[in-house]
Amino acid sequence: MSEAVRNALYLFASICFIIALKRLSHPRTAVRGNVTGALGMLVAIAVTCFVAYENPDISGLGYWLIGIGLVIGSIAGLYLAVRVPMTGMPQMVGLLNGFGGGASLLVAACELIARMGAGDVPTEATAVTEMRFFVGSTMAAGLIGAVTFFGSLVAAGKLQELKWVPSGNVIPAQQLANALLLIATIALSVWATYDLSKLWLFFPMVLLASVLGVFVTTPIGGADMPVVICLLNSYSGMAAAATGFVLNNYGLIIAGSLVGSSGIILCQIMCKAMNRSLGNVLFGKLGTASGGASADDVYGGKVKSASAEELGLLFDGVRRVVIVPGYGMAVSQAQHAVRDLANALEARGATVEYGVHPVAGRMPGHMNVLLAEANIPYDKVKEMDEINSSFDQTDVAIVIGANDVVNPVARTDPKSPIAGMPILDVDKARTVVVVKRSLSPGFAGIPNPLFAAPNTLMYFGDGKKAILDLVAAVKQAG
Amino acid sequence: MNLYLITTSLLADGAAAHGTAAPSPASMFVTAITVFILATFVGFEVITKVPPTLHTPLMSGSNAISGITIIGAILAAGLKLNFITITFGIIAIFFAMINVVGGFAVTHRMLGMFKKKG
Numbered sequence: 001m002s003e004a005v006r007n008a009l010y011l012f013a014s015i016c017f018i019i020a021l022k023r024l025s026h027p028r029t030a031v032r033g034n035v036t037g038a039l040g041m042l043v044a045i046a047v048t049c050f051v052a053y054e055n056p057d058i059s060g061l062g063y064w065l066i067g068i069g070l071v072i073g074s075i076a077g078l079y080l081a082v083r084v085p086m087t088g089m090p091q092m093v094g095l096l097n098g099f100g101g102g103a104s105l106l107v108a109a110c111e112l113i114a115r116m117g118a119g120d121v122p123t124e125a126t127a128v129t130e131m132r133f134f135v136g137s138t139m140a141a142g143l144i145g146a147v148t149f150f151g152s153l154v155a156a157g158k159l160q161e162l163k164w165v166p167s168g169n170v171i172p173a174q175q176l177a178n179a180l181l182l183i184a185t186i187a188l189s190v191w192a193t194y195d196l197s198k199l200w201l202f203f204p205m206v207l208l209a210s211v212l213g214v215f216v217t218t219p220i221g222g223a224d225m226p227v228v229i230c231l232l233n234s235y236s237g238m239a240a241a242a243t244g245f246v247l248n249n250y251g252l253i254i255a256g257s258l259v260g261s262s263g264i265i266l267c268q269i270m271c272k273a274m275n276r277s278l279g280n281v282l283f284g285k286l287g288t289a290s291g292g293a294s295a296d297d298v299y300g301g302k303v304k305s306a307s308a309e310e311l312g313l314l315f316d317g318v319r320r321v322v323i324v325p326g327y328g329m330a331v332s333q334a335q336h337a338v339r340d341l342a343n344a345l346e347a348r349g350a351t352v353e354y355g356v357h358p359v360a361g362r363m364p365g366h367m368n369v370l371l372a373e374a375n376i377p378y379d380k381v382k383e384m385d386e387i388n389s390s391f392d393q394t395d396v397a398i399v400i401g402a403n404d405v406v407n408p409v410a411r412t413d414p415k416s417p418i419a420g421m422p423i424l425d426v427d428k429a430r431t432v433v434v435v436k437r438s439l440s441p442g443f444a445g446i447p448n449p450l451f452a453a454p455n456t457l458m459y460f461g462d463g464k465k466a467i468l469d470l471v472a473a474v475k476q477a478g
Numbered sequence: 479m480n481l482y483l484i485t486t487s488l489l490a491d492g493a494a495a496h497g498t499a500a501p502s503p504a505s506m507f508v509t510a511i512t513v514f515i516l517a518t519f520v521g522f523e524v525i526t527k528v529p530p531t532l533h534t535p536l537m538s539g540s541n542a543i544s545g546i547t548i549i550g551a552i553l554a555a556g557l558k559l560n561f562i563t564i565t566f567g568i569i570a571i572f573f574a575m576i577n578v579v580g581g582f583a584v585t586h587r588m589l590g591m592f593k594k595k596g
Contacts, residue, residue: 010549017543018520024536024585025528031589034539038582041546045578048549058556066555069568073575080576081583089588093538096581099573100544103551106570110554110563117559130503233541236577240547245510247550253510254517255546261521262540266533358530365533372531372591383530 009047010251016040017255086373087330090363094156094229097236101148104239108141111246112202121196131196137245139189143209144239150213152232166218181212225362227270234263273358275421295447302452312473318395321345321352325367326360328401332463335374344474353380355387355424357405388425397429401463403442418444432456435466535588542581548574
């Protein structure tokens with residue numbers, strides 16, 4: 001295959017990726033978009049296999065190794081994709097990001113070792129320039145790849161709630177350490193690019209970058225995870241783009257930078273939804289409960305709780321119900337029970353809609369996926385801006401395992417850590433039912449006055465069981 | 479659409495340059511940077527105004543695309559220089575292939591959930 005044909009096919013793959021992203025951003029074309037992307041990837045892989053086949057340096061054993069890698073990787077990927085429950089999707093995507101970044105890192109390492117093995121430092125001017133570009137790109141691919149790989153492993157581990165995965169600050173002054181690590185990795189990269197006899201600096205650089213990847217991710221808490229997963233997704237693209245520079249392959253550069261930039265856009269959308277800057281998320285500026293009212297002041301003697309039977313009567317004659325799902329619903333896998341509740345309420349003549357906060361759950365749009373899994377029609381699932389104006393005409397708002405995203409303090413207390421964050425105005429509904437295990441604070445670590453509001457009833461219990469009991473009560477009362 | 483066309487014609491130039499006389503490394507690098515920057519802009523343009531419903535599928539779909547590093551992995555595994563490069567190359571293929579196949583498959587599964595209801 002001539003180089004022109006090869007590059008044309010890579011170009012075809014790149015165009016497929018652009019169309020794929022475009023289609024994936026519209027509900028009606030999303031499925032086709034995904035298939036288009038897969039087609040592009042198939043072409044790119046086939047072309048590359050052919051290139052490898054034509055390469056005289058690769059012999060029988062080489063083919064076998066490549067083939068085995070492709071087959072085993074495909075089986076493992078397919079197995080994961082089929083097995084993962086929808087609630088586990090954030091971990092899955094996090095893990096896949098990590099694999100992408102790790103692969104880019106290893107490719108960069110291979111190319112570097114190959115060059116090191118090839119012999120002396122070049123002296124001729126053109127060769128030196130070429131080598132500098134190569135080394136600079138390799139260092140970048142190694143740096144971003146290592147941060148992505150280890151950052152994603154920590155993020156996926158935390159989302160999976162693995163106990164042994166470090167959380168919070170692992171060492172004192174971790175922010176300072178991170179800054180120093182970043183400077184050190186960049187300094188080593190620049191050094192190796194400047195002094196071409198010191199290519200081995202790649203390895204200590206990758207080591208430091210790996211530590212950086214771990215340290216950057218450990219302090220980030222649950223509510224910020226969507227942004228982190230998104231950011232790591234973006235990094236995995238940039239790592240691929242950097243690998244494209246190493247190999248001088250435009251297909252890699254285009255696909256990688258597409259993913260890199262689209263990931264950053266999603267991050268921005270999410271940060272806006274939380275009224276946070278990307279910097280704040282990355283450097284963990286969200287304070288814990290400092291200042292503000294204590295839990296005792298807010299809740300003392302004012303919290304009313306209700307049983308399933310009492311709540312069953314509450315739904316007598318209601319016309320409009322809005323269900324607000326949160327992370328608690330995801331954890332207890334209550335989405336199917338929630339659908340049953342909505343059906344029971346609708347059978348009694350109520351209209352039921354769902355209000356979803358943009359950062360509810362652990363991944364952008366995660367709630368939408370969970371609700372879709374439970375066969376909830378997506379025209380009933382409303383975004384925050386769409387549903388907020390209707391809460392004052394709502395008889396009952398049912399909050400299931402959501403906390404900070406319904407905390408009215410965001411509107412009222414400018415000193416609160418969540419001040420200014422757009423929230424769902426459930427407190428404006430005639431009655432609010434909050435399904436929650438306890439009065440424990442959400443990620444922001446602050447008490448929620450909503451729970452003590454005169455129109456709020458707390459319904460304590462584990463999400464799924466509580467909802468199932470409620471369904472039974474609603475059916476009985478009706 | 480203009481951006482696509484510019485990127486496309488640049489790629490064609492790059493492809494042609496490869497086939498004929500070797501361009502200087504600096505000019506090749508500048509072309510690569512140009513492609514990188516233009517593709518970045520295309521990425522920004524293409525996904526503005528995504529409905530929240532599609533955030534997760536879009537992310538896992540674009541994640542699968544980042545598995546394009548499989549190209550590098552296949553080439554690297556074929557380098558056949560020594561034990562380390564072969565080992566690294568095979569692991570890279572394995573990782574990238576999980577990313578690619580897992581990413582597209584899981585996206586398809588998620589989108590299927592949205593499609594079921596009309």
